[in-house]
Amino acid sequence: MPLLSLITFVPLVGAVFILALKEDQKGLIHGLALAAAGIPFLLSIFAYAGFTSSAGMQFVENLSWIPSFNIHYKMGVDGLSLPMVLLTGLLSVISVWASFGIEKRIREYFFWFLLLETGMLGVFVSLDFFLFYVFWEITLVPMYFLIGVWGGPQKEYAAIKFFLYTLAGSVFMLLGILALYFASGEPGARTFDMIELSARSPLFAGAKFWWVFLALYVGFAVKIPAFPFHTWLPLAHVEAPTAVSVILAGILLKMGVYGLLRVNAAILPDLMIKFLPVLIVIAFINIIWGAFCAMGQRDMKRMVAYSSINHMGYCLLGIAAITGSYSAAGLSGAMFQMVSHGIITGSLFLLVGVIYDRAHTRNMDEFGGLASKMPLFAGLMTIQCMASLGLPGLAGFIGEFLCFLGAFGRTQQRIWVALSVIGILVTATFFLKLLKDVFLGEFNAKWEGRLSDVSSRELGTLAPLVALTVFFGVYPRPILDTTEAAVRFLVDKTSAAPAAPAVPSPAPAAAQR
Amino acid sequence: MALTPFLPEIVLALAAMAILLGETVWPRVGRLWVIPGAAAVGAAALLAAKVPSAAGGMFVMDGMARFLKIASASGTVLTLGLSAGMKTWRPRGVSWGAYVSLILLSTLGLMLLVSSADWLMLVVSLELVSVTCFILAGFLKDDRRGSEAAIKYFLMGAFSAGLMLYGISLYYGVFGTTSLTALRTAHLAALPRLPVVGAAFFVLAGLGFKMALVPFHMWAPDVYEGAPLPVTAFISSAPKAAAFGALLRALPNLDGLGIAGVVAILSLLTMTVGNIGALRQTNIKRLLAYSSIAQMGYVLMGAVAGGDSGRGAVLIYVLFYLFMNLGAFACAAVVCDDAGTEDLGAFSGLARRSLPLALCATIFFLSLTGIPPLAGFVGKFSLFAAALEHGWAWLAVAAVINSVVSLAYYAGIVRRMFFDEAAHAGRVGLSFSLAVCAAAAVAVTLAAGLFPDRVLGWVRSSLP
Numbered sequence: 022m023p024l025l026s027l028i029t030f031v032p033l034v035g036a037v038f039i040l041a042l043k044e045d046q047k048g049l050i051h052g053l054a055l056a057a058a059g060i061p062f063l064l065s066i067f068a069y070a071g072f073t074s075s076a077g078m079q080f081v082e083n084l085s086w087i088p089s090f091n092i093h094y095k096m097g098v099d100g101l102s103l104p105m106v107l108l109t110g111l112l113s114v115i116s117v118w119a120s121f122g123i124e125k126r127i128r129e130y131f132f133w134f135l136l137l138e139t140g141m142l143g144v145f146v147s148l149d150f151f152l153f154y155v156f157w158e159i160t161l162v163p164m165y166f167l168i169g170v171w172g173g174p175q176k177e178y179a180a181i182k183f184f185l186y187t188l189a190g191s192v193f194m195l196l197g198i199l200a201l202y203f204a205s206g207e208p209g210a211r212t213f214d215m216i217e218l219s220a221r222s223p224l225f226a227g228a229k230f231w232w233v234f235l236a237l238y239v240g241f242a243v244k245i246p247a248f249p250f251h252t253w254l255p256l257a258h259v260e261a262p263t264a265v266s267v268i269l270a271g272i273l274l275k276m277g278v279y280g281l282l283r284v285n286a287a288i289l290p291d292l293m294i295k296f297l298p299v300l301i302v303i304a305f306i307n308i309i310w311g312a313f314c315a316m317g318q319r320d321m322k323r324m325v326a327y328s329s330i331n332h333m334g335y336c337l338l339g340i341a342a343i344t345g346s347y348s349a350a351g352l353s354g355a356m357f358q359m360v361s362h363g364i365i366t367g368s369l370f371l372l373v374g375v376i377y378d379r380a381h382t383r384n385m386d387e388f389g390g391l392a393s394k395m396p397l398f399a400g401l402m403t404i405q406c407m408a409s410l411g412l413p414g415l416a417g418f419i420g421e422f423l424c425f426l427g428a429f430g431r432t433q434q435r436i437w438v439a440l441s442v443i444g445i446l447v448t449a450t451f452f453l454k455l456l457k458d459v460f461l462g463e464f465n466a467k468w469e470g471r472l473s474d475v476s477s478r479e480l481g482t483l484a485p486l487v488a489l490t491v492f493f494g495v496y497p498r499p500i501l502d503t504t505e506a507a508v509r510f511l512v513d514k515t516s517a518a519p520a521a522p523a524v525p526s527p528a529p530a531a532a533q534r
Numbered sequence: 535m536a537l538t539p540f541l542p543e544i545v546l547a548l549a550a551m552a553i554l555l556g557e558t559v560w561p562r563v564g565r566l567w568v569i570p571g572a573a574a575v576g577a578a579a580l581l582a583a584k585v586p587s588a589a590g591g592m593f594v595m596d597g598m599a600r601f602l603k604i605a606s607a608s609g610t611v612l613t614l615g616l617s618a619g620m621k622t623w624r625p626r627g628v629s630w631g632a633y634v635s636l637i638l639l640s641t642l643g644l645m646l647l648v649s650s651a652d653w654l655m656l657v658v659s660l661e662l663v664s665v666t667c668f669i670l671a672g673f674l675k676d677d678r679r680g681s682e683a684a685i686k687y688f689l690m691g692a693f694s695a696g697l698m699l700y701g702i703s704l705y706y707g708v709f710g711t712t713s714l715t716a717l718r719t720a721h722l723a724a725l726p727r728l729p730v731v732g733a734a735f736f737v738l739a740g741l742g743f744k745m746a747l748v749p750f751h752m753w754a755p756d757v758y759e760g761a762p763l764p765v766t767a768f769i770s771s772a773p774k775a776a777a778f779g780a781l782l783r784a785l786p787n788l789d790g791l792g793i794a795g796v797v798a799i800l801s802l803l804t805m806t807v808g809n810i811g812a813l814r815q816t817n818i819k820r821l822l823a824y825s826s827i828a829q830m831g832y833v834l835m836g837a838v839a840g841g842d843s844g845r846g847a848v849l850i851y852v853l854f855y856l857f858m859n860l861g862a863f864a865c866a867a868v869v870c871d872d873a874g875t876e877d878l879g880a881f882s883g884l885a886r887r888s889l890p891l892a893l894c895a896t897i898f899f900l901s902l903t904g905i906p907p908l909a910g911f912v913g914k915f916s917l918f919a920a921a922l923e924h925g926w927a928w929l930a931v932a933a934v935i936n937s938v939v940s941l942a943y944y945a946g947i948v949r950r951m952f953f954d955e956a957a958h959a960g961r962v963g964l965s966f967s968l969a970v971c972a973a974a975a976v977a978v979t980l981a982a983g984l985f986p987d988r989v990l991g992w993v994r995s996s997l998p
Contacts, residue, residue, distance in 0.1 A: 040889075089990040090919070129889065129952075155906040162905060165945070169953045177953055181945055188905075188941055192934035195915070199922050199930075 025096040028061040036135035054131040058117040062110030095149040100507030105145040112271040116264035137163035150213040172260040179260035186253040194240025200233045219287040226291040234292040244277030248306040258326035263374030271363035290515045301341040305437040307334030308444035316451040321383045342427030351427015356504040358420030368486035390464030406452040415494035539588035539595040542578035549574030550638035557631025568618040571634035579607035592652040597996025602648035602779040609772035609856040610641045617764035619968030620867040640666035644776040653712040671761040683760025690753040698740025704733035744777040748804040758823035767863035770826045775852035805831025805936040839920040847916035854909035858901040861975030865895035883956025892951045899944035909982035
């Protein structure tokens with residue numbers, strides 16, 4: 022059974038069917054959208070059940086697609102992509118459900134939403150670079166519409182800024198992909214196969230591949246977003262409707278980190294190692310800049326958006342550990358951080374959406390003392406803020422800890438790692454301030470009677486995420502075990518590259534013990 | 535030489551005459567003349583696929599000619615459908631028969647152009663295309679802007695034909711023949727350099743006017759805006775595709791002539807000027823005019839790159855360009871018909887009034903931008919690949935930056951359709967033939983984007 026194709030294209034089929042419905046068949050549209058998002062999630066759980074971490078690429082499908090360029094329709098998952106597929110499936114179901122409150126042009130909304138899901142899933146399962154690029158670009162268009170039609174006051178500007186920024190990044194990526202293709206062998210032996218390219222990585226070691234590396238890096242860095250390509254993010258997040266922010270933060274940003282690992286690290290390991298001194302500084306800037314910007318915000322959504330820049334900085338820090346003695350821990354941490362950030366920040370956006378739906382403002386100054394009026398909301402928000410600031414026992418801590426551990430394992434440039442710790446402190450400050458301003462203190466009388474507690478549908482969307490936050494905080498092994506073999510592959514790949522010191526890499530078990 | 539290789543041209547010429555005469559016998563057929571016209575063009579395309587190859591003399595029938603004939607014919611069929619479907623431009627007291635036969639004669643010129651193996655043949659067929667297009671541009675006699683466009687077009691066209699003829703005279707002076715093959719077989723190093731390069735430049739300038747390459751593009755926006763929309767659709771698509779075919783045949787090896795660098799700069803200028811010009815337009819025809827200038831800049835990149843991959847990419851792109859450009863024009867025709875204006879504001883709120891139409895238009899604009907999995911992406915992919923393969927990385931970088939710039943104005947229309955409120959409510963009236971045109975163009979744009987290998991293989995096998 023072509024499991025991965027099914028996972029990828031079921032949402033697309035659902036999207037097309039929804040387009041054939043009538044605008045007033047609301048129940049049917051909702052049902053179909055939920056089914057089209059739910060089936061891939063169930064199938065991806067099925068894939069997880071049949072997955073063995075050590076076996077490398079699994080569920081591989083390989084068909085010739087465009088023989089003229091030796092392009093294949095090749096899909097497969099390994100420890101790097103499977104967690105992302107599961108995360109995409111989960112957050113998509115939750116976001117579709119969370120979107121049931123949308124009243125405006127729902128047929129189009131779910132069409133674009135499901136098309137977006139197909140694009141995201143496709144990015145994570147593609148093993149052919151051309152196919153990867155096609156899916157990568159497919160995600161741009163629906164996002165443009167989702168922000169532009171259903172977004173906030175500045176939606177049009179946010180939408181086009183997002184589209185232009187990310188397209189600018191990805192067209193350079195296209196040139197990088199083509200350059201790799203032409204360098205991959207003699208005419209006739211050239212390939213777009215990402216696994217094959219990775220196996221041929223010694224071909225791409227020379228200094229003349231710097232511009233290829235940078236072209237690919239820019240494509241991914243815009244998505245992550247890594248400094249200085251991050252400026253589209255706060256705007257897009259703030260203007261996007263709640264469920265779209267969840268997807269944007271939860272999955273789209275991860276596509277960038279995933280690409281950095283799958284492409285830059287695995288195909289161009291030599292240059293990746295030479296790039297680390299820069300990457301670690303970028304990680305530091307992301308962490309500090311994101312944290313301080315978040316601290317300055319009074320709009321809750323904007324604050325969470327900036328905290329995403331900060332959290333992606335931790336991911337980059339973990340990746341920058343790649344040549345250190347704890348490189349496996351760093352990479353596992355980056356992988357873990359991707360999942361945990363998806364879950365935690367996704368739920369934070371949902372929570373901010375809850376209050377915005379009721380009060381139509383997200384300004385912290387207008388609230389206060391909500392803990393007594395909305396106890397359930399206050400409880401959930403507190404857990405997720407604590408998780409996000411890295412409280413041990415919750416999922417956020419594991420990822421951050423492993424990232425820092427890995428980064429300290431590298432003997433050079435420890436100063437940047439040490440300075441990055443300040444970011445954690447600042448993160449704690451602004452999340453605690455948020456909790457204080459919104460939930461404690463005096464209740465603003467103008468909300469009297471208008472702020473009801475979390476509804477059952479909202480609780481339904483939030484509960485799984487909160488439960489997973491706690492679960493992975495206590496028991497992170499399901500993720501770490503899944504990623505282990507893929508992490509080991511990357512560590513071997515980069516230590517085999519000429520520039521790397523030959524360091525034995527210990528198991529990514531530091532946090533498990 | 536046997537007559538069979540000429541069958542497509544013969545069919546077109548006879549059909550054009552028959553329709554012109556037929557109209558005097560049956561003056562009330564009106565719009566329906568489009569049907570025999572489209573049938574004749576379709577038959578010519580089928581014949582072009584089947585007739586035996588021919589070489590030698592003034593006329594050549596090879597794979598590339600076949601490919602471009604079929605491409606031009608499909609462009610013409612779409613244009614005829616578009617002309618019949620659009621309501622508001624319909625001329626009072628001007629005959630449909632004349633219109634259809636002019637289009638057919640122009641197509642005849644295109645078919646001869648892509649088969650020309652001799653400069654005289656090339657000039658004559660190019661003039662057949664040009665003269666018919668001049669008349670078509672001013673086809674609405676009582677429309678002042680149309681007449682102005684026709685005059686402008688005519689003056690510029692005459693000027694460019696003169697330049698080209700001067701180039702050909704230089705060529706004749708060097709080679710002593712007007713055969714195109716002389717340049718291909720000649721030992722360039724042994725020839726006087728200045729007249730050879732001069733000839734190439736003058737010829738390039740002449741063809742460049744037809745293709746609206748910068749700096750020979752000034753006529754295009756005014757003519758496109760002034761001419762009736764279906765005519766604009768025609769002159770912005772099939773003639774450009776055929777002119778590129780002529781360029782590939784006449785100057786197959788820009789690098790060998792030592793002018794690839796200069797043409798690369800022309801390509802860069804063309805795409806940049808086209809895109810920047812398009813950014814500020816508020817008239818849909820003018821916007822599409824600048825967009826088509828930019829598109830030709832990308833195509834020129836393939837000619838610069840040269841080699842089989844470069845020339846193949848040119849052919850692929852012009853074929854896909856025909857469909858996405860004419861598709862965009864078909865959508866514009868519906869919208870302008872409905873709103874009675876060519877202002878971009880006519881697109882506002884289209885998604886609310888007709889979602890399928892808005893989605894079709896979106897597909898065309900995204901394809902023109904080069905977003906996968908649409909035909910335009912495959913075309914650009916081939917062009918970029920050819921440029922990188924032959925060491926034109928800087929041009930490829932310029933082209934991708936231009937693609938991003940082009941998104942700004944294409945997305946500007948999409949924004950109006952989806953984000954803005956409609957100026958007036960009610961569904962959009964869509965005539966049958968416009969719907970068929972748009973649907974066919976969407977089908978090709980999607981199918982060629984998802985499964986391009988058939989076309990890529992076809993192009994590879996048709997390169998000389």
